[in-house]
Amino acid sequence: MTSIKQLPYEEYFLAGNGSCPGCGLTIGLRNVLKALGKEVYMVVPASCSSVVQSPFPNSSATVPLLNTPFAASAAAASGMVRALKVMGRDSVVMVWAGDGGTFDIGLATVSGAAERNEDLLYICYDNEAYMNTGGHRSSATPLGTFTGTTPTGKRENKKNIPLIMAAHGIPYVATASIAFITDLYDKILKAKDMKGFRYIQIFSPCTPGWLLPTEKSVESAKLAVQTGMYPLFEIENGIFKISAPSKAYLKKEKRKPLTDYFKLQGRFKHLKEEDIKLIEKWVDEISEEYASMDGKKVV
Amino acid sequence: MSIIEEKKGVSNVKVVTANEAVALAVKCAKVDVVGAYPISPQTSIMEYLTKYIETENLSMEIVRVESEHSAMAVAMGAASVGARAFTATASQGLLYMAEMVYWVGGSRLPVVMAITSRAMGAPWILGNEHTDVLLPREWGWMVLFPEHNQEVFDTIIQAYRIADKTLIPVVVGLDGFILSHTTMPISIPDQSVIDSFIPKDVPKPYALNTSNPFTHGNAVHSNVYLEFRYDIFRTIEESEDLVDQVDKEWEKLTGRSYGGVIEEYLLDDAEVAIVVIGASSGDAKQAAKNVREKYGIKAGVIRLRSIRPFPVKRLSQIASKLKAIGVFDRNMSPGLGGMIATEVKFALYDLKDKPIVQSYIGGLGGKDVRIVDFEKIFTELKEIVDGRIGVQRVRWVGLDLAAVDSYFEEV
Numbered sequence: 113m114t115s116i117k118q119l120p121y122e123e124y125f126l127a128g129n130g131s132c133p134g135c136g137l138t139i140g141l142r143n144v145l146k147a148l149g150k151e152v153y154m155v156v157p158a159s160c161s162s163v164v165q166s167p168f169p170n171s172s173a174t175v176p177l178l179n180t181p182f183a184a185s186a187a188a189a190s191g192m193v194r195a196l197k198v199m200g201r202d203s204v205v206m207v208w209a210g211d212g213g214t215f216d217i218g219l220a221t222v223s224g225a226a227e228r229n230e231d232l233l234y235i236c237y238d239n240e241a242y243m244n245t246g247g248h249r250s251s252a253t254p255l256g257t258f259t260g261t262t263p264t265g266k267r268e269n270k271k272n273i274p275l276i277m278a279a280h281g282i283p284y285v286a287t288a289s290i291a292f293i294t295d296l297y298d299k300i301l302k303a304k305d306m307k308g309f310r311y312i313q314i315f316s317p318c319t320p321g322w323l324l325p326t327e328k329s330v331e332s333a334k335l336a337v338q339t340g341m342y343p344l345f346e347i348e349n350g351i352f353k354i355s356a357p358s359k360a361y362l363k364k365e366k367r368k369p370l371t372d373y374f375k376l377q378g379r380f381k382h383l384k385e386e387d388i389k390l391i392e393k394w395v396d397e398i399s400e401e402y403a404s405m406d407g408k409k410v411v
Numbered sequence: 412m413s414i415i416e417e418k419k420g421v422s423n424v425k426v427v428t429a430n431e432a433v434a435l436a437v438k439c440a441k442v443d444v445v446g447a448y449p450i451s452p453q454t455s456i457m458e459y460l461t462k463y464i465e466t467e468n469l470s471m472e473i474v475r476v477e478s479e480h481s482a483m484a485v486a487m488g489a490a491s492v493g494a495r496a497f498t499a500t501a502s503q504g505l506l507y508m509a510e511m512v513y514w515v516g517g518s519r520l521p522v523v524m525a526i527t528s529r530a531m532g533a534p535w536i537l538g539n540e541h542t543d544v545l546l547p548r549e550w551g552w553m554v555l556f557p558e559h560n561q562e563v564f565d566t567i568i569q570a571y572r573i574a575d576k577t578l579i580p581v582v583v584g585l586d587g588f589i590l591s592h593t594t595m596p597i598s599i600p601d602q603s604v605i606d607s608f609i610p611k612d613v614p615k616p617y618a619l620n621t622s623n624p625f626t627h628g629n630a631v632h633s634n635v636y637l638e639f640r641y642d643i644f645r646t647i648e649e650s651e652d653l654v655d656q657v658d659k660e661w662e663k664l665t666g667r668s669y670g671g672v673i674e675e676y677l678l679d680d681a682e683v684a685i686v687v688i689g690a691s692s693g694d695a696k697q698a699a700k701n702v703r704e705k706y707g708i709k710a711g712v713i714r715l716r717s718i719r720p721f722p723v724k725r726l727s728q729i730a731s732k733l734k735a736i737g738v739f740d741r742n743m744s745p746g747l748g749g750m751i752a753t754e755v756k757f758a759l760y761d762l763k764d765k766p767i768v769q770s771y772i773g774g775l776g777g778k779d780v781r782i783v784d785f786e787k788i789f790t791e792l793k794e795i796v797d798g799r800i801g802v803q804r805v806r807w808v809g810l811d812l813a814a815v816d817s818y819f820e821e822v
Contacts, residue, residue, distance in 0.1 A: 165626060166629070168632075176619035176621055177624075177625075177629070178627045181510050184511055186481075187488070188491075189488055198470055198472055198494060201620075223477070224478070
């Protein structure tokens with residue numbers, strides 16, 4: 113396992129970019145690119161990343177970057193991968209998409225590319241809503257959450273995209289978090305050297321969208337893991353494995369109270385006790401399910 | 412087979428549908444990546460291409476995607492790193508793909524797409540109509556429209572030449588079913604002829620690479636967007652001569668040319684002419700011959716091969732010698748007229764001695780338009796010239812409202 117001191121000094125996504133203070137996606141992207149290095153092509157659909165990379169003639173990316181319409185990234189990346197193959201170039205093609213572009217509008221495209229097992233690395237930075245439009249619910253938004261289009265709280269649970277991706281039979285699926293950089297870094301390193309479609313979903317807090325103090329970004333991401341709201345795991349060649357940062361929290365008694373996580377964020381401010389109970393039930397069920405899957409072939 | 416090819420001994424004649432002609436041209440163009448999704452009447456293009464790839468050991472990659480939107484996205488991703496890319500679609504498929512088509516136009520990527528024309532729903536309809544092919548003319552693409560299978564093959568090759576030169580993607584439209592599913596002999600030039608005509612090692616300033624990384628398509632402010640659009644406008648406007656020139660150069664190599672932006676038929680002494688695109692042009696030409704013989708009407712045909720660039724220069728030269736033009740549109744702009752008729756009027760408005768322009772709409776949804784229909788257009792144009800009838804905003808060809816009424820009566 114890589115230690116924090118071993119992370120490269122090189123920066124591939126430059127400072128001075130257009131992100132908000134405390135932005136989770138840029139913490140994630142910065143470290144993902146450290147793991148991938150220079151030989152990578154980035155494909156970015158409509159998302160905060162379209163803006164964060166900075167407008168023409170500037171760009172914060174020091175690797176080649178192709179912007180695409182919202183639903184197109186996995187298909188554009190497929191075309192790119194095939195073209196590089198024909199041209200004999202050996203580089204990683206990485207999609208860097210948000211949850212709206214992955215869970216919702218881009219799902220058919222992501223599924224198509226996964227079914228074809230295209231040789232690309234698809235990363236979804238999950239900030240649990242359409243944040244670029246000003247914070248609107250996606251199917252990644254958790255139950256009860258306030259957004260611009262769920263003013264009294266979302267009525268539905270978060271869609272379990274990692275398991276849906278695993279059901280495609282792709283070689284690698286993982287969840288990661290910007291609060292556990294070395295775990296994230298190692299997952300990227302592992303995925304980089306694999307062939308076929310690799311899916312990694314990174315929990316990425318959004319300070320304005322979550323009504324979260326800017327200095328609490330990493331802390332809230334840590335609490336999401338410690339409360340069981342966002343379990344970290346890998347599914348490698350069909351075998352499910354809970355990742356080290358989540359290991360202890362599969363047991364209910366070890367988990368921190370959900371309110372520790374909720375109270376940092378304005379998006380959960382309106383939750384009543386019965387709402388929290390419902391969410392807790394979801395956390396309990398999914399933790400139990402993952403505990404029972406740990407170490408087993410699940411696909 | 413052309414005399415030149417006979418002499419050179421390079422001809423390879425095959426009897427194929429226009430869809431197979433497209434697939435053969437894509438193979439001969441050494442396309443690197445194809446985005447493939449089925450839709451009638453385009454599907455057999457992808458069947459042929461997948462067959463070539465799987466049985467002939469080509470280095471071409473075909474990505475069998477899950478939607479037309481993705482088919483164009485594949486072409487875009489491939490072209491963005493400098494590969495030669497192709498896709499094809501029709502009708503609903505083009506509409507579903509539309510966002511990507513516009514994006515590729517704005518990206519200035521030299522993608523070529525075949526559209527086998529087909530009407531669009533609702534209601535469900537399979538028949539031929541040109542509205543779909545014409546839509547990308549507003550989306551930053553060139554739009555070429557060949558008449559027959561040989562020209563379809565040749566135009567796909569020419570399209571890559573034009574796209575590589577201008578960095579404007581090119582649509583090649585062909586009549587659904589009428590061409591796509593009809594066999595005709597075509598002559599395929601020697602591969603070396605095609606290689607020299609559309610070399611792959613052309614400058615690609617847009618191509619992403621890791622040694623000189625840059626960002627493609629990131630946000631711009633409005634201080635440059637208008638200027639980017641202007642550059643697309645100007646490039647397409649100035650390509651009228653290029654389409655002519657590419658067609659002439661092709662003639663030097665193969666003995667075949669199609670008049671560049673416009674094929675002119677019996678126009679030297681013509682008084683009236685029909686503007687038409689695609690496969691119906693053959694019927695229009697026959698009708699021109701017939702009305703000359705039968706009624707002594709000095710009739711000719713203006714076949715637009717290029718819709719974008721719209722051949723304003725050549726059309727103006729031709730039109731200034733004519734008294735009336737009937738524009739036959741197998742498409743419509745609802746409530747206004749035929750799409751091409753409105754463009755012809757725009758193009759000719761500033762001419763000093765401009766002909767009368769009458770818009771005709773017909774053949775929508777694959778309704779048959781016959782030689783006699785074109786003969787009638789010629790005789791009407793003559794009557795308009797002679798002042799016996801007036802110009803209407805639109806004259807409809809084959810419109811039979813009584814037939815529809817009869818269904819409701821039965822109900």
